[in-house]
Amino acid sequence: MSKKEAKADSKRVSFVTQQNENRQQVIQQTENKVVEAPSVLSVREFAELLKVPVTEIIGALVKNGVMATINESIDYDTMSIIADGLGFSLTEKAEEEIKLETKNTKKHLTTRPPVVTVMGHVDHGKTMLLDAIRHTDVISTESGGITQHIGAYQVTVKRENKERTLTFLDTPGHEAFSAMRAHGANITDVVVLVVAANDGVKPQTIEAINHAKAASVPVVVAINKIDLPDSDIDRVKRQLADNGLLSEEWGGDVPMVPVSAKNKENIDEIIDMILLVADLKELKADATLPATGVVIESHMQAGRGPIATILIQEGTLHAHDVVVIGSTYGKVRIMENYLGKKISEATPSMPVRIAGLQEVPNFGDRVLAVADEKEAKELTKVKSIKRKVLSIGELSRDIKAGKIKELKLILKADVAGSLEAIKKSLNEISNEEVKINVLHEGVGDITESDVNMALASEALVIGFRVKASSDVMNLARRENVKISIYDIIYQLLDDLTAALSGLLEPEIVETEIGRMKILAIFKVHRNEKIVGGKVTSGKIENNCEVKIVRDKETIGEGKIVSLQQNMKDAREVLENFECGLKVETEIKLAEDDSLECYRKEERVRRLC
Numbered sequence: 024m025s026k027k028e029a030k031a032d033s034k035r036v037s038f039v040t041q042q043n044e045n046r047q048q049v050i051q052q053t054e055n056k057v058v059e060a061p062s063v064l065s066v067r068e069f070a071e072l073l074k075v076p077v078t079e080i081i082g083a084l085v086k087n088g089v090m091a092t093i094n095e096s097i098d099y100d101t102m103s104i105i106a107d108g109l110g111f112s113l114t115e116k117a118e119e120e121i122k123l124e125t126k127n128t129k130k131h132l133t134t135r136p137p138v139v140t141v142m143g144h145v146d147h148g149k150t151m152l153l154d155a156i157r158h159t160d161v162i163s164t165e166s167g168g169i170t171q172h173i174g175a176y177q178v179t180v181k182r183e184n185k186e187r188t189l190t191f192l193d194t195p196g197h198e199a200f201s202a203m204r205a206h207g208a209n210i211t212d213v214v215v216l217v218v219a220a221n222d223g224v225k226p227q228t229i230e231a232i233n234h235a236k237a238a239s240v241p242v243v244v245a246i247n248k249i250d251l252p253d254s255d256i257d258r259v260k261r262q263l264a265d266n267g268l269l270s271e272e273w274g275g276d277v278p279m280v281p282v283s284a285k286n287k288e289n290i291d292e293i294i295d296m297i298l299l300v301a302d303l304k305e306l307k308a309d310a311t312l313p314a315t316g317v318v319i320e321s322h323m324q325a326g327r328g329p330i331a332t333i334l335i336q337e338g339t340l341h342a343h344d345v346v347v348i349g350s351t352y353g354k355v356r357i358m359e360n361y362l363g364k365k366i367s368e369a370t371p372s373m374p375v376r377i378a379g380l381q382e383v384p385n386f387g388d389r390v391l392a393v394a395d396e397k398e399a400k401e402l403t404k405v406k407s408i409k410r411k412v413l414s415i416g417e418l419s420r421d422i423k424a425g426k427i428k429e430l431k432l433i434l435k436a437d438v439a440g441s442l443e444a445i446k447k448s449l450n451e452i453s454n455e456e457v458k459i460n461v462l463h464e465g466v467g468d469i470t471e472s473d474v475n476m477a478l479a480s481e482a483l484v485i486g487f488r489v490k491a492s493s494d495v496m497n498l499a500r501r502e503n504v505k506i507s508i509y510d511i512i513y514q515l516l517d518d519l520t521a522a523l524s525g526l527l528e529p530e531i532v533e534t535e536i537g538r539m540k541i542l543a544i545f546k547v548h549r550n551e552k553i554v555g556g557k558v559t560s561g562k563i564e565n566n567c568e569v570k571i572v573r574d575k576e577t578i579g580e581g582k583i584v585s586l587q588q589n590m591k592d593a594r595e596v597l598e599n600f601e602c603g604l605k606v607e608t609e610i611k612l613a614e615d616d617s618l619e620c621y622r623k624e625e626r627v628r629r630l631c
Contacts, residue, residue: 057112062099066091069102073111083108135308136177136188136372137301138210138334142231143217148247151284152217152293153191159290174320174332175374176361180294187298190334190372192319210317210334213300215293216244216268220254220281224262226465230472232266233463237480241304242268243296244279250286308371314340316390318348319374321383327357329380333390340369340392345399346377349388352399353380429458430519431482433473435465435489441512442466445487448516468492469506474499483507487515536620537561537598544612545603551584552612555603563602563620564595571610572617581608583620 060072066084070077077093083105084091091097097105099115106113141149159180179188192211214235218228235242246259260270260279269275278296282289320332331348333340340346342358356379360366369375393399432449436442442464449459462482463473469484469491475498477484484499486508491499499506509515539556546553565586571579585605588596596602606612 056110057114058106059114060099060102060106062115064097064102065093066095066097067093069097069105073106073109075109079109080105131309131311132307133310135306135370136190137212137297137304137306138190138192138372139213139215139297140192140211141215141217142234144219144222144225144227144231147217147219147222147225147228148284149217152215152245152247152282152290155284155287155290156191156294158287159294175334177373178294180291182295182298188372189294189297189301190374192334192374210319210336211238211240212304212306213297214238214240214242215297216242217247218244218259218263219248220246220256220259221248221251223255223259224266229266230463230465232263232268234476236267237462237476241300242277243293243300244268244270244277245293246279246281247284249281250283250288256281306372308337310339310370312338314338314344314346314369314390314392316340318384318386318388318390320376321386323383324378327378329353329383330376330378331380331384331390332374332376334374335369335371335390337371338392339371340375340377342367344392345394345396346380347391347393347399347402348380348384350403351380351382351384352393352396352403354396355379429460431460431462431480433463433477433482433484434461435467435469435473435484435486437466437488439466441487445512445515448512449519452516452520469495469508471495471498474502474504474506478502478504485509485515485519487512532624534622534624535561536567536622537563538620539563539602539604539618541612541614541616541618542601544614547611550607550609552606552608553603554606554612555601556618557601558596558598559617560598561620562595562597563604563618565593565604567620567622569606569608570619570621571608571612572619573613573615577619579608579610581606581610581618583607583618 058072060069064072066080067077070080073080081091081093084097084101087101087104089097089101099113103113141153143149156178157176159178175190175192177188177190179186181187214231216228216231216235218224232242244263246256248254249256260273263277263279264270264273264275268277270277270279272279278300280289280293280296282293284290314335315337316333316335318331318333322330324330329351333348340355340358342355344355346352346355355377357377358366358369359376360369361374366375391402393402434442434445436445446461446464449461460482462480463476465473468489469486471494473484474495476482484504484506486506488510489508491506491508496506498504507515507518509518537558538560539558541554541556543555544552545555563583563586565583567583569581569583570577571581583604584607586593586596587603588600593602606618
């Protein structure tokens with residue numbers, strides 16, 4: 024090799040060495056660097072966040088079996104894997120949807136109209152009662168009747184020379200009521216439960232009661248059809264009492280009003296009772312804030328595009344405001360009230376229909392008025408928070424984290440006998456520490472209403488020898504609700520017993536690993552002591568908890584944060600060997616003190 028070639032080769036080696044050193048320096052700089060990321064980002068945005076070339080991100084994705092272009096979105100789990108490979112530590116950023124809860128302080132609170140949902144059995148006269156209530160509207164009477172354009176409306180009545188307004192949600196009943204709650208939007212203030220005086224309490228009535236109880240919403244009972252000859256009001260009250268609704272006349276707290284929707288009898292009385300119950304709740308809102316609300320209806324309309332009917336909950340929505348609704352946004356080009364008339368602003372508890380959105384939002388999506396389209400785009404970058412109802416097998420994680428203290432169940436069985444047997448067995452396996460709350464029970468297949476109720480209430484759907492249709496299973500998969508169906512009752516009870524065992528506070532067990540006698544004190548700081556000693560039994564481990572024992576009495580606790588043997592870092596030091604260690608403790612250590620190294624373990628207690 025010539026001198027010239029040798030010199031060139033030497034330069035190449037030097038260059039490669041320098042490049043490797045630079046690369047190693049970059050890796051060291053980025054290693055363990057904590058970066059906060061939302062639940063979803065595009066590949067380009069992720070590269071910008073980490074400040075690395077986008078080609079490097081795409082290459083890392085390909086190596087992990089993910090084929091993604093520069094503009095495609097990747098989720099947090101995928102980002103975490105890629106970031107870890109590049110020397111970053113990723114932490115999840117709080118969901119931007121939290122911002123949909125207004126950050127402004129409510130300073131100008133005023134009374135708002137109550138939001139009312141009417142529920143009950145399909146043939147007990149809900150629609151007729153709503154029509155009778157609508158005809159009491161002093162405004163609609165003056166204008167020659169009311170034409171309902173959207174899935175909600177308002178009624179204005181005169182009481183003591185003062186006009187009072189009520190908002191009624193014209194939903195398909197308790198299914199929509201529960202679906203709304205499942206999306207985190209518990210918007211109903213009062214539930215009116217309609218029960219036919221001649222027919223009494225039916226399965227749908229019981230289901231409506233359970234939905235109202237699960238939502239902790241006050242109930243006003245309208246005992247309808249009192250004009251019929253076979254009506255029996257007392258029988259209805261007895262049946263309601265058996266299902267947890269005790270009339271005020273019988274010493275309970277549930278107002279019950281006999282009405283005839285057909286003859287418009289006692290309609291004013293039921294309205295007065297709704298207003299009374301609402302007044303007790305002291306419903307208030309601040310109309311001066313940016314508007315927040317919830318979607319109660321949405322569709323695509325020819326000539327107008329995406330249309331959403333929303334209920335304003337706080338603040339005032341103005342025409343031409345920019346709004347974020349779930350994962351979409353837009354400017355309010357058109358705003359109409361329930362009569363179909365264009366309006367310029369909407370205040371709390373007012374239902375309105377708006378146009379001008381980018382996409383059709385989902386039922387139950389949150390609404391927020393923002394400053395401009397730039398802020399709207401930022402908010403809609405992040406996916407909505409995923410709602411989750413745990414299956415039996417997934418309970419233990421949240422139980423250990425202290426998030427769950429009772430077991431809520433939606434229970435369905437093939438026959439009444441099976442249902443009673445399961446309930447009896449559940450009562451036998453429960454105890455003082457574990458509360459079993461059967462939110463709803465019934466005979467028959469699992470329905471969409473059961474899934475929505477489970478989602479809204481964070482309950483388990485348990486079925487015994489029943490089925491769930493494809494529509495129900497699709498809804499469950501879409502909303503991440505897991506349905507557990509059993510054919511053997513003992514297997515059902517064994518699984519529930521295991522889940523309930525997890526609900527018990529775990530038993531903390533301390534296991535001694537080893538002991539060390541302190542022979543010398545080298546250095547003392549306020550909360551750190553460097554000492555030397557000899558392991559007298561077992562072994563001493565780095566980062567283990569220690570008890571400090573003096574004259575056979577425990578005088579304090581600490582933690583080993585550094586451990587050395589023969590001047591080298593060690594993970595553990597065995598019996599009869601000497602070592603040096605750094606202990607975090609506020610206790611003043613002395614020679615001849617003993618350090619007892621121990622490990623804490625959580626053991627789940629089982630139910631007997």
